[in-house]
Amino acid sequence: xxxxxxxxxxxxxxxxxxxxxxxxxxxxxxxxxxxxxxxxxxxxxxxxxxxxxxxxxxxxxxxxxxxxxxxxxxxxxxxxxxxxxxxxxxxxxxxxxxxxxxxxxxxxxxxxxxxxxxxxxxxxxxxxxxxxxxxxxxxxxxxxxxxxxxxxxxxxxxxxxxxxxxxxxxxxxxxxxxxxxxxxxxxxxxxxxxxxxxxxxxxxxxxxxxxxxxxxxxxxxxxxxxxxxxxxxxxxxxxxxxxxxxxxxxxxxxxxxxxxxxxxxxxxxxxxxxxxxxxxxxxxxxxxxxxxxxxxxxxxxxxxxxxxxxxxxxxxxxxxxxxxxxxxxxxxxxxxxxxxxxxxxxxxxxxxxxxxxxxxxxxxxxxxxxxxxxxxxxxxxxxxxxxxxxxxxxxxxxxxxxxxxxxxxxxxxxxxxxxxxxxxxxxxxxxxxxxxxxxxxxxxxxxxxxxxxxxxxxxxxxxxxxxxxxxxxxxxxxxxxxxxxxxxxxxxxxxxxxxx
Amino acid sequence: xxxxxxxxxxxxxxxxxxxxxxxxxxxxxxxxxxxxxxxxxxxxxxxxxxxxxxxxxxxxxxxxxxxxxxxxxxxxxxxxxxxxxxxxxxxxxxxxxxxxxxxxxxxxxxxxxxxxxxxxxxxxxxxxxxxxxxxxxxxxxxxxxxxxxxxxxxxxxxxxxxxxxxxxxxxxxxxxxxxxxxxxxxxxxxxxxxxxxxxxxxxxxxxxxxxxxxxxxxxxxxxxxxxxxxxxxxxxxxxxxxxxxxxxxxxxxxxxxxxxxxxxxxxxxxxxxxxxxxxxxxxxxxxxxxxxxxxxxxxxxxxxxxxxxxxxxxxxxxxxxxxxxxxxx
Numbered sequence: 001x002x003x004x005x006x007x008x009x010x011x012x013x014x015x016x017x018x019x020x021x022x023x024x025x026x027x028x029x030x031x032x033x034x035x036x037x038x039x040x041x042x043x044x045x046x047x048x049x050x051x052x053x054x055x056x057x058x059x060x061x062x063x064x065x066x067x068x069x070x071x072x073x074x075x076x077x078x079x080x081x082x083x084x085x086x087x088x089x090x091x092x093x094x095x096x097x098x099x100x101x102x103x104x105x106x107x108x109x110x111x112x113x114x115x116x117x118x119x120x121x122x123x124x125x126x127x128x129x130x131x132x133x134x135x136x137x138x139x140x141x142x143x144x145x146x147x148x149x150x151x152x153x154x155x156x157x158x159x160x161x162x163x164x165x166x167x168x169x170x171x172x173x174x175x176x177x178x179x180x181x182x183x184x185x186x187x188x189x190x191x192x193x194x195x196x197x198x199x200x201x202x203x204x205x206x207x208x209x210x211x212x213x214x215x216x217x218x219x220x221x222x223x224x225x226x227x228x229x230x231x232x233x234x235x236x237x238x239x240x241x242x243x244x245x246x247x248x249x250x251x252x253x254x255x256x257x258x259x260x261x262x263x264x265x266x267x268x269x270x271x272x273x274x275x276x277x278x279x280x281x282x283x284x285x286x287x288x289x290x291x292x293x294x295x296x297x298x299x300x301x302x303x304x305x306x307x308x309x310x311x312x313x314x315x316x317x318x319x320x321x322x323x324x325x326x327x328x329x330x331x332x333x334x335x336x337x338x339x340x341x342x343x344x345x346x347x348x349x350x351x352x353x354x355x356x357x358x359x360x361x362x363x364x365x366x367x368x369x370x371x372x373x374x375x376x377x378x379x380x381x382x383x384x385x386x387x388x389x390x391x392x393x394x395x396x397x398x399x400x401x402x403x404x405x406x407x408x409x410x411x412x413x414x415x416x417x418x419x420x421x422x423x424x425x426x427x428x429x430x431x432x433x434x435x436x437x438x439x440x441x442x443x444x445x446x447x448x449x450x451x452x453x454x455x456x457x458x459x460x461x462x463x464x465x466x467x468x469x470x471x472x473x474x475x476x477x478x479x480x481x482x483x484x485x486x487x488x489x490x491x492x493x494x495x496x497x498x499x500x
Numbered sequence: 501x502x503x504x505x506x507x508x509x510x511x512x513x514x515x516x517x518x519x520x521x522x523x524x525x526x527x528x529x530x531x532x533x534x535x536x537x538x539x540x541x542x543x544x545x546x547x548x549x550x551x552x553x554x555x556x557x558x559x560x561x562x563x564x565x566x567x568x569x570x571x572x573x574x575x576x577x578x579x580x581x582x583x584x585x586x587x588x589x590x591x592x593x594x595x596x597x598x599x600x601x602x603x604x605x606x607x608x609x610x611x612x613x614x615x616x617x618x619x620x621x622x623x624x625x626x627x628x629x630x631x632x633x634x635x636x637x638x639x640x641x642x643x644x645x646x647x648x649x650x651x652x653x654x655x656x657x658x659x660x661x662x663x664x665x666x667x668x669x670x671x672x673x674x675x676x677x678x679x680x681x682x683x684x685x686x687x688x689x690x691x692x693x694x695x696x697x698x699x700x701x702x703x704x705x706x707x708x709x710x711x712x713x714x715x716x717x718x719x720x721x722x723x724x725x726x727x728x729x730x731x732x733x734x735x736x737x738x739x740x741x742x743x744x745x746x747x748x749x750x751x752x753x754x755x756x757x758x759x760x761x762x763x764x765x766x767x768x769x770x771x772x773x774x775x776x777x778x779x780x781x782x783x784x785x786x787x788x789x790x791x792x793x794x795x796x797x798x799x800x801x802x803x804x805x806x807x808x809x810x811x812x813x814x815x816x817x818x819x820x821x822x823x824x825x826x827x828x829x
Binding site for chain 1: 700710712742799820
């Protein structure tokens, strides 16, 4: 349907209206729905972002009435809402729009029941949210298709949000995409990568393309290396069964971190429109050099923390990577030869996600021999631009400064921008942002099929190599920065990890 | 926590001394708070608040303190006073406003300067404000009170500001106030009016109806804006102008809701295509009621406290094309 421009729009003052619609959540009693989706939807209602008329229809196997589901979700929202904002009156209005249908996703009668429930709410636009185990994705999509729930009347829409993982390798990702496309068009398919919904990841685009000073330096002439770190201090926390099948490479690098890398390294799009931005991200992902089989040992390192195999639900002989480090190169004019080091792991010293862009050193060590100058390490310290994604969102620029006093001693200092202190207002959670985007039909922050396949293509050689070998796991202690091989990997290229 | 440090009154203000004392205040606070997470000095703009009179200055200071949480700034409160200090016509003191974000040890603090200016001292304020601005950050001037909407002693401050905020809520002559704002706009000043900001909730409800395609904008033939109170208000004028700019082909009228119909302000807005009508009417409990075009519901209006209105305005430091179009229409 042709979109009519709203002459009353005032984006500086208020957001575009989320259209009246129904959100059908499969896996509505699961962890994601409880911790993220329902609190995000409630918060949107709190912020008056939801329309007066909307419906949420939850599904899981547990038999429950609408009221029982509402009671349960009330506790969940109270427990997991950020900032402790809970308003009883608002909850009553919100809960009136909450509905529930119990049933097995493999049972065709479920879809009929869902159809009747959505019809009863009076909503004609439907957003389906797959928040179940990935193995049910195709079953549900088929069920939606066979029941004709996906068929929208003229002027209405049906959209599908799919949670990661989008397949477990390139072939299965293609298979999943084909099954989804049998029912939903690509433009109606929203593959969610919550990292892209984080304010600070979006701010990378603002930093790069909204300012004049960074972009001229953002290339191989000035950038020496880029390090992307996503460290968790916790272990698998009861998700051992899932995690041992996934591993860090699939769970973090294939999706979140390659998307972050694409955001850091992509070319500017001509316009800030969904497909223009996604085209540039996709182009970058396709430009990442694919490792040859013999290069995998040189450029990728797997690790597993001591104690992982003793976690509940984990095979005592598991070959799962709870830590992965990789070296990636981008084959384009901007980045040729600049290594992008990506690492992620569990049970590392602290929870931190950041991107460090290390610039080349000054061409001449002018102050190296000055009386009273610092030691060699200090005088050679390169500039770093650090984009902190969590937990202390912000941007820091490290540079050298003269220490007060006589002599010319240089010391690294940091110029910090802190998101929280410059903008006192609360940032919406990634799920709030992404849910609204899906409802208003803006896929800019969602992952497209070609992007998913490109990122699987990047890691496929590593997956194949690792599936054919036995690692000498465990190889790192909890509370350390990962296995020694990761240090060796980066040292071969004359670099070292910055241990944030 | 709110921290305050008074400066010794001087016959004339010495900006260098104020800035020096601010530095010392920060250094002292850093020492005092070193063991409990430290302090972070936050500043994203200079907010100059020109209070209407002495009693208004306390309220202005209170609001500025609230605003600092979302818009950390160096607040400069201009307090008019017949007698500023002992034998002085200008007087200044500095303060810091601190708060601790939930779950954090570190305090975030913004700084403020309160300048009391007697009648003759006020003319000198401009020259002192120049060095007291935070370099390279925007300056927002908030002129409180109705008198500010006439040419007067605040005019010399206008060129210092990137944005000047007024409030026409209580003016008796809406057209003169709008003329004044248009003249300033014509001279290149970026102006804002909190009485326009009060319309955001109403405008959002109307805009959302068009997001939902309740009516085809091309088919709206007429619109009527009804106001309460004895005479037409700037908000009625603004709303009508906004509709006119959005729907140039529609006939837009302004009608009085009668004297007995509650306080001044917007009462209702109706749009008609000839075959379909849509009305947004002021209801009870800070709600509006939407009816027509197959809809009937209530929508809560956002808070219109001065704090909330200023939060919204401080979020827009650059051009505000929708307001500027409505002001010019």
